[in-house]
Every structure is written in structure tokens, then in C-alpha cells.
Amino acid sequence: MATTDRPLPPAVPTASLAPLALAHALSAAARGFAVFPLSRTKLPALPSPHRNDPPTTPRCHGECGRPGHGVHDATVDPRRIRALFAAAPRATGYGIACGLPPHHLIGVDLDTKTGTNSSAALRELALRHLFTIPDTVVVATPSGGRHLWLSGPQHVVVPNSAGRLAPGIDIRGAGGYLVGPGSRTEHGVYATVPGTAHLAPAPCPPALLRLLTPPPRPHHPDPTRSERHGSGLVQFVLGAHEGQRNTCLFWAACRAYESDLGPTLTEALVDAAVHTGLTEREARATIASAARMTAGA
Template structure:
């Protein structure tokens, strides 16, 4: 893993006039893997995306010799030593509000660097933790994405074209206070809490309440989270002995409310049951008596899914 300070150190020294290729070279020299993305865009130019990121100076030079206007991207997580909280602003969703709530709760302090993004959002950089993996996730309704293992970010001085205009990623604030790692699991639970199953006296009542609560959670998933949420919910039902036809009936209505189509729902639920119960058959699962403990329904993660920063970073 690259040093958690390496990427921030390079970006903190960057000037507005420094070309992208020079920053790519400096990051690679500091041990931070990089790769090119489309000029004015975010899509990787390499066949395997962030998996092709490298610190090899010859490869980096060759990429930007071939694509001199390419944007610059860095894989997040263990590969680069940094993770990023991505604050989005689009339509009615204002991620700054959620970020400020999380800051008041003490969940997003300790950032190293703040960048503004072309959409008017913000990237907050934190050192990656070496003790445990930090997988990427989305909390679309809160306007917050987390870029960790399995993700990447576009870094300054890259620009993104929107219509006839182009706007850039810019370093806006460097921390002068204490820096610390981010508990990304706690942050996700705060921004997008999992449903808590009720404790009741009868197993039948408990089972019915848990299934209903899980379905309500699926129905509330926003764009970007619907498929993953449905898959996770179906896996939980499969693991806890809910017959496949019953799971399909319950989750179909919930997923439809979230905006998924019938075919997409069927494919996702079938895939979840094949994953959780390789021996199961979706349309012929036997009904099992009894119900598991309530805590088992939500016992696994759904992903497989300084000073306080303020709006405008003034």
C-alpha cells in the first residue's frame, strides 16, 4: 500500500498551471498508482480501468504521450493509501447537508485534503486503514459516495466537460489539524441505516414483521442502490429459510416501487438464491417450519454489494 500521505503531499504542492501529465508523473514517483481517463470525462482509457493503474514511469509517460489531454485518476483504498468521501450535488439532492450532519456526529473529522469537483461537490481525502478493508459504497439518497477498495477518483488538475463548458477538480483546503482514518462502516450506517428488526414474543409474528421491514427497506432504495439492495435483501431471506417463491412475491412489489422492472427483479432474486442456496430451485423451494432469530436477518453488510468543512469551503 502506498503511504497515506503520498498522494496528498503531491496534490498539496500542485499549482493551477501544472499540467496533468506532470502530476501523474509525480504521483507515480511517490508510489501512488495512476491511470488515464477520457479527456473531459471520467471513463478509463485503459482496458481494465483502475486495475491497470501503475507507478511504472515508462507506462505513465506512454499513456500521456498518446493521450496528452487525458484526465488523471487514482484507485482508492489500499492501492493508493487514500479513501475519499464524495459529496454530490445534483437535482434536489444536496450531499453537503448529509456531510455536515455526519461532521456534527464526529464521523468525518480527520480529513487530509478537500477538493472541489466540477459539479459543485467535494472530495474529502482520508488515510486508508491497514487493519481492515474499506469497500466502496453509495448512499444515493444522502448524496454521498464512499470511494475505497474497488473504486477510483479523478484528481486535480483534471477537468470534466458539461455541455459547452469545462470545469476542473481543484485543491481548496489542506488540513492543518490532526488527521485520522475514517470508519466507513459507521458512516454508511449513519447516512443509510439498515432496518432494525423488532423483538416480539411469537416467532411467526417476528418472521412476518422482519420480512415486511426488509421489503420496506428495499422499496426505499434510490437509483444506484436498487439492484444491490434487492440482491442483499434476497440473500438475507434465502439464508434465513424463507421459501424462494415467498421471497419473490414480497420483494417484487418492493423493488417495483423502487423503480426496477419485472425481468430485472426476477433475475436479481434468482441470482441471490443461487448464491446463498446453491442447491435451491426458485420455483420449488420447500416451506420450512419455524423462523430464525431476528438479529440474523440483518447480520451482514449490504455492500457486494481538523476544522469543519462548510459549504463553499470558505
């Protein structure tokens, strides 16, 4: 992982940075982090293959097999990574998908652009809720912020949020991504803080994890709405691709139990999960974990 923090020279052609970005991405993938190419704006470097589709077209998360689905393109397969970067010759960095095995990465983004002291806000939360941030990977951003990398439990889905935990603290969870160290952007370089590059993401403290997991939504009985909600959860599971199937199933099962749909939706969720490639035993175990977690919430 990169440790340099020199700004991006204006004269460096963007295209010449793609091989360096690819090298950093392959290094991260070798450590188990699923990656995909980013542009110098920190956005996915590949355009969506569905950008000209009619608005009514169902959303695709990569099921079509073509690149250009952002974080859903993320992979640890070196051949696929090289193919993604070959299709994105102007990539200057790479994104690391959060929430995927084996690390189930959670990113704590301590921002400086809001004018608040996000580091002090995190320390205050730690004191109030009795947890400490362990030694872990820390990435310095060009704006002077910090990304703390933490590892989450396998069956807990942490959502993305901006400022919900405290002003200036954003969370990158399932479906989100972090800019990988070594990436060049229009504002500078992302770099690991010296002394942390060799570390693995430390387990997220349980007290912090509880703060990152939103409370169940209030229940509003509505048979028609419940049917639509249940159908949407099943479709969400059917859309999961390899590497995210268990996580997507757990998330959908949690939402089902929070809405009192768990018992009636179990078989449909199991069938959907089996359709994506999970075994029936894996699917039922994941749904049972979701039921236990929501019951104890």
C-alpha cells in the same frame, strides 16, 4: 498537487493538455496514489482492447497485459504511467484508484448537482453517529462540489455507492476512482482546496466506516446457487492483479462467510490467492481477518 481553479479555455487543444495531465499524475503517483489517464469526460482515456469481443467472453481486468481496462490500469510505476499517457495523447486528466495500498483511499463525494445540501447532510450524519471529519485532502470540483479523501483500514473493503449514505453523498471505494486534482474536464478544473494539498488522507472515523460497510446479505439456502456463488468468488480472486490481491481476497472471503460458505471455501480461496502471487500465510491471515470481521458484524 494543483491549486488553480481556472476553467478550461475553449481554445486550448485537447492534445496539448496531455503533458500537463501526465505531470500531475506522476506527482500523485510519487505520493503513493495509483493513477491512469482520463479524457475530458472524466472517463478512462484508453478504449478497451476487448470492445469487439463476443458478449460471452469472460471479463478481463487487465490479465491480458494490454492497456485499456480503466481503473484496473492504475499504477504508481512512472514508466507504466508514461506508457499509458503515450497511448492516450488526448488525455486531459487522470484518475486515482481507491482502495489500494498504501492509502486504501476512500472518496466522499459531496455533490451539488442533486439540489441537496450534501455538506449539511454529512454534518447531520456526523452529529447523529458521533464522529467528526478530520483535516484531510479536499478537492474542489468544477460544479462546486467537494471530494474528501480518507484512508481506510487495510482489510476493510468499502464498496462504491451513490446516495446510499445520504442524498447527494456518493462514495468511491474499492474498484472506483476519483478525478485527480489538476485534471481538466469539459466543465473545468479539479483543484485541491488551499491548505489541504500537503495533507495525507486522514483515517476514516470508525463510526463513518461502519456506515460505509454494507450489512451482510440475508442467507437463502440453495445448494446450486451456493456452488455458483462460491465458484464466482474463487474466479474473482484469480482475476486480481498486483496491488489488489489482498483487497480482492478479503472482499471475497467476507462474501463467503456472509453466505455461510467460509469454512468450505477457504482452501479454494487460499489456492486462488497463492496462484495470483500471495503466500499461503498471507492468504490464510487475510481470510481469518474476514472471518473475524463478519462474525462481529
